[in-house]
Amino acid sequence: MTGPLENLDAVVNGLLGEVDTIASIEELDAREPALAGRRSPLAALQKSLGGLDPDARRDAGARLQAARARVEAAIGDCRRRLAAAERDRLLEADRLDLGDVVTSTVPDTLRAGHPGLVARTQAELEDVFVAMGFRVAEGPEVESDWYNFEALNIPPAHPARGMWDTFYVDLGEPETVVLRTHTSPTQVHLMETAVRDGSLPIHSVMPGRCYRRDTPDARHLAAFHQVEGLVVDRGITFADLAGVIETFTRAYFGTDVETRLRPSYFPFTEPSAEFEITCQICHGTGCRTCSHTGWIELGGCGMLDPAVLEAVGIDPDEWSGFAFGFGIDRCAQMRHEIADMRALTENDARFLEQFS
Numbered sequence: 001m002t003g004p005l006e007n008l009d010a011v012v013n014g015l016l017g018e019v020d021t022i023a024s025i026e027e028l029d030a031r032e033p034a035l036a037g038r039r040s041p042l043a044a045l046q047k048s049l050g051g052l053d054p055d056a057r058r059d060a061g062a063r064l065q066a067a068r069a070r071v072e073a074a075i076g077d078c079r080r081r082l083a084a085a086e087r088d089r090l091l092e093a094d095r096l097d098l099g100d101v102v103t104s105t106v107p108d109t110l111r112a113g114h115p116g117l118v119a120r121t122q123a124e125l126e127d128v129f130v131a132m133g134f135r136v137a138e139g140p141e142v143e144s145d146w147y148n149f150e151a152l153n154i155p156p157a158h159p160a161r162g163m164w165d166t167f168y169v170d171l172g173e174p175e176t177v178v179l180r181t182h183t184s185p186t187q188v189h190l191m192e193t194a195v196r197d198g199s200l201p202i203h204s205v206m207p208g209r210c211y212r213r214d215t216p217d218a219r220h221l222a223a224f225h226q227v228e229g230l231v232v233d234r235g236i237t238f239a240d241l242a243g244v245i246e247t248f249t250r251a252y253f254g255t256d257v258e259t260r261l262r263p264s265y266f267p268f269t270e271p272s273a274e275f276e277i278t279c280q281i282c283h284g285t286g287c288r289t290c291s292h293t294g295w296i297e298l299g300g301c302g303m304l305d306p307a308v309l310e311a312v313g314i315d316p317d318e319w320s321g322f323a324f325g326f327g328i329d330r331c332a333q334m335r336h337e338i339a340d341m342r343a344l345t346e347n348d349a350r351f352l353e354q355f356s
């Protein structure tokens with residue numbers, strides 16, 4: 001074939017061969033105009049068609065068009081191949097060898113674990129009470145109804161049972177075994193032992209875990225910790241109780257914390273009170289944590305009800321005493337200004353590490 005397109009196949013093959021040699025996207029961008037654009041031999045051929053008669057020009061135009069499409073398709077393939085190679089190269093450069101990360105970010109001495117904030121707070125509170133002359137005792141977390149309620153002057157169906165939303169354990173007769181709702185049943189164990197051993201008086205604190213069917217919120221957890229206090233001795237008055245509470249709150253929270261006692265009701269103490277400290281989140285001005293009251297309740301207390309002493313065989317005419325029970329988690333929350341108590345159970349390493 002003669003005419004302007006007689007070398008078309010050779011031109012196209014030459015262009016395809018050139019495309020094959022291109023090694024980077026930048027090179028492709030730079031060379032594209034000379035391969036398929038305005039400076040390409042195909043564009044020059046296009047111009048040379050001007051002198052042909054209309055039929056021949058249409059045929060030649062169609063052949064040129066097909067030739068250009070082949071070159072453009074080759075350029076498209078080339079571009080995709082180069083882009084994929086570039087992606088692989090970047091991925092490879094970004095590859096993380098986790099072995100390297102571990103060995104480079106963990107210090108030479110592997111970090112040791114440490115007691116959680118609640119365990120630490122419990123130990124600190126025990127220290128405060130031991131310094132005041134108390135002994136430390138513990139009791140079981142699973143209790144019979146008798147220890148958790150009846151011996152504490154809360155008979156079955158007594159309305160005061162509503163004060164403690166109780167988890168029952170599926171053991172024995174229905175509703176006879178409970179997860180203790182407070183540490184007060186340990187008072188009863190201690191008094192029974194003291195009566196059996198003839199070892200009155202009692203000056204003891206009893207820390208431990210308790211359970212209530214509460215919906216967790218900023219101040220409550222369904223599994224929480226209390227410290228129970230029990231003094232049974234001769235001639236004990238409410239002033240002794242108030243003095244112990246004042247002394248312990250100052251020793252643990254510092255002297256600028258205010259304590260107040262508010263009249264309350266517990267079936268096992270008479271008179272009864274709740275004790276509160278200034279909210280340490282807002283320092284008394286009112287915030288979400290203290291429901292805008294400026295005060296946070298730490299626990300309940302009161303003089304031992306004679307009915308409780310009698311239930312374990314202690315003569316209320318000879319002996320008197322007081323008891324208190326307050327939240328360890330609450331103390332940790334106030335001492336460390338933790339706005340939401342649920343942080344204590346979330347196991348967020350960033351939280352835990354603040355208390356190592």
Ligand code: PHE
Pocket residue numbers: 181182183184266269272299300301302323324325326
């Ligand atoms: N056991 C009570 C409670 O958890 C607190 C308390 C303990 C009250 C001792 C008086 C005496 O609600």
